[in-house]
Amino acid sequence: MANPIKLPKYSVGVGDRFAHEAKAQLQAFILAEGKGIDIVPVWNKSNREHNIIGSEPSSARAAADEAVKVLGWKKPYFADADHINLKTVDRFLQPCDFFTIDVAESRGKPADPQAVQAFVDTHPELAGEITIPGIERSFVTDRRFVETVANKFLAAVTEAGEIYRHVSANKGEGQFITEVSMDETDSPQTPIELLIILAAIADEKIPIQTVAPKFTGRFNKGVDYVGDLDKFSQEFGDDVAVIAYAIKQYRLPENLKLSVHSGSDKFSIYGPIREAMRKYDAGVHLKTAGTTWLEEIIGLAEAGGEGLALAKEIYAEAYAHREELCAPYASVIDIDPAKLPKPEEVDRWSSDQLVSALRHDPKNPAYNSSMRQLLHVGFKVAAKMGRRYLDLLSKEEETIAKNVTTNLFDRHIRPLFLGA
Ligand SMILES: [Zn+2]
Numbered sequence: 001m002a003n004p005i006k007l008p009k010y011s012v013g014v015g016d017r018f019a020h021e022a023k024a025q026l027q028a029f030i031l032a033e034g035k036g037i038d039i040v041p042v043w044n045k046s047n048r049e050h051n052i053i054g055s056e057p058s059s060a061r062a063a064a065d066e067a068v069k070v071l072g073w074k075k076p077y078f079a080d081a082d083h084i085n086l087k088t089v090d091r092f093l094q095p096c097d098f099f100t101i102d103v104a105e106s107r108g109k110p111a112d113p114q115a116v117q118a119f120v121d122t123h124p125e126l127a128g129e130i131t132i133p134g135i136e137r138s139f140v141t142d143r144r145f146v147e148t149v150a151n152k153f154l155a156a157v158t159e160a161g162e163i164y165r166h167v168s169a170n171k172g173e174g175q176f177i178t179e180v181s182m183d184e185t186d187s188p189q190t191p192i193e194l195l196i197i198l199a200a201i202a203d204e205k206i207p208i209q210t211v212a213p214k215f216t217g218r219f220n221k222g223v224d225y226v227g228d229l230d231k232f233s234q235e236f237g238d239d240v241a242v243i244a245y246a247i248k249q250y251r252l253p254e255n256l257k258l259s260v261h262s263g264s265d266k267f268s269i270y271g272p273i274r275e276a277m278r279k280y281d282a283g284v285h286l287k288t289a290g291t292t293w294l295e296e297i298i299g300l301a302e303a304g305g306e307g308l309a310l311a312k313e314i315y316a317e318a319y320a321h322r323e324e325l326c327a328p329y330a331s332v333i334d335i336d337p338a339k340l341p342k343p344e345e346v347d348r349w350s351s352d353q354l355v356s357a358l359r360h361d362p363k364n365p366a367y368n369s370s371m372r373q374l375l376h377v378g379f380k381v382a383a384k385m386g387r388r389y390l391d392l393l394s395k396e397e398e399t400i401a402k403n404v405t406t407n408l409f410d411r412h413i414r415p416l417f418l419g420a
Contacts, residue, residue: 004174005076005097006255007209009283010039010417013080013259014408017049017293017379019059020393022067024401025292028408030071037417042098044080044287047088048328053383057081061095082287083181086163093170100179100212100259101163103156111154119150123199125249130192134241134280139192149196156182157197161204174207179285181212183261184331189213191238195246202250210259210285213239221332222291222376223369224362225266233272240282259285263332264376265360270415288412293379294358294372295407296393299400301354307396308351310389315354315371316343318378329377339370360411 014025025041032039043064050057061079068077081092083102092099120127126146131138160180167176180201182189189197194213201208216235217227225232239258247256260266260273265288277284297314300307318325319340326333346354356366358375382389393400 004207005177006253007042007078007098007177007257007285008038008040008076009255009257010037011042011078011283011285012039012408012413013042013044013082013285013287015044015049015288015292016060016063017045017053018296018382018390018393019055019063020390020397021292021296021401021404022063023070024404025408026067026071026073026077027401027405028413030073031405031409032413032417033075035418038075039413039417040076040078042078042080042285042287044082044098044100046082047084047092049082049379052380057092058095078177080179083184084163086159086166089163089167093167097171097175098177098179099163099167100181101160102181102184103159103163104182104184109155111151111158115154115158116147116150119154119200119203120146122203123196126196126199130195132191132195132238132241132245134244135191135238141192146196149193150200153182153193153197154200157200157204157206160201161206164204164206177209178206179210179212179259180206180208181259181261183212183214183219185214187214188216188235191235191242194239195242198243198246198252199250202246202252207253209253209255210257211243212259212261212287215239215260218334219261219263219266219332220334220373221263221329222265222294222372223334223360225268226334229268229272232269233275236269236272237276237279240276240280244280244282255283257283257285259287261287264288264291265411267360267362267411267415270412274416274419284416286412286416288408291360291376291407292404293382294360294376295403296382296400297375298355298358299403300392300396301351301358302403303396303399304351307392307399308354310385310392311354312343312346312349314378314381314385314389315346315375317381318374319343321378321381322374325374325378325380333373333377335370335373337370339368340374341368341371360407 080098
């Protein structure tokens with residue numbers, strides 16, 4: 001076997017819906033390198049996004065390769081098949097080298113009772129008092145609890161194993177990175193549930209390098225975290241400790257780390273994540289997928305003229321179709337319809353007004369999170385415009401690129417990896 005591909009300690013997932021901003025994104029990683037910190041980019045795009053836009057995974061890979069070549073990036077970089085399952089994985093096999101396995105559909109499906117019994121029998125260490133280095137209090141569980149958790153997750157983990165083996169048969173063992181994601185579920189997983197899931201993943205022989213649990217609180221698209229920060233902080237730290245423990249206990253890959261599917265812009269949790277990384281000397285993978293598209297709109301608005309007119313037109317269309325656009329994201333957005341300005345009103349706005357409403361600066365009184373969320377999920381409108389939209393992206397490339405790079409570096413990379 002060739003050397004297995006390893007995901008470095010710090011990585012950031014970036015999304016690029018229209019495959020136009022890879023260079024501007026990579027520029028932010030180059031800035032980080034200049035500050036002495038190694039972070040590698042992972043370009044991620046889900047099947048859902050590809051379907052909405054009408055794009056193929058190979059186009060995301062081509063855009064990443066091109067950016068890497070033009071800017072002379074010598075460090076690793078990856079293309080992530082984000083949230084795939086057995087039905088959707090095939091077109092990602094060739095272009096991707098990072099697979100985020102989503103088993104949402106199997107979660108909650110009753111597991112095979114025999115498999116559950118076998119799991120509980122093989123893991124007597126999971127029942128009783130569990131002490132995890134780094135966590136002061138201990139966890140007390142019993143057989144019944146392990147059984148309940150296994151019932152909830154074992155079918156999903158078994159399916160993740162099937163998907164992993166399917167990818168492995170096609171790409172070769174060790175030739176890609178595997179993540180298992182559970183973030184798109186109804187309730188968060190507790191640290192001890194995470195431990196049980198990791199034990200099952202190890203039994204299934206999935207060499208996971210990143211795991212994405214669902215954390216406590218709301219992770220709405222494109223806006224800040226809503227929830228109890230102290231609780232998040234404790235849970236995140238506990239999860240990191242659980243992972244370090246599981247790596248030893250179940251011989252999982254030593255670089256296994258948490259993946260935070262942030263839905264973008266969870267500024268207020270960066271502090272707690274940074275603290276946990278420091279305390280445990282842990283790495284992290286942060287997915288910040290969708291805001292690049294918002295920076296395109298902001299860049300167009302900032303450019304004025306045709307760009308501003310198109311940004312307004314996109315808002316008007318998104319406003320008219322808001323219900324349809326929001327439906328697939330219902331569980332991850334909180335839009336207050338009363339806070340959405342009428343398109344006729346926005347039509348009279350200056351470039352500055354539109355930029356201030358959309359740019360994620362919560363301190364700016366003109367910032368409008370409802371409007372931002374609507375446009376965040378409204379990329380289908382721009383996709384339908386086809387060339388008209390893409391041509392303007394090229395025409396206003398400079399203004400847009402500046403916004404994309406600044407957003408990624410100043411609002412994400414800097415606070416998370418360099419500190420305020
Ligand atoms: Zn996710």
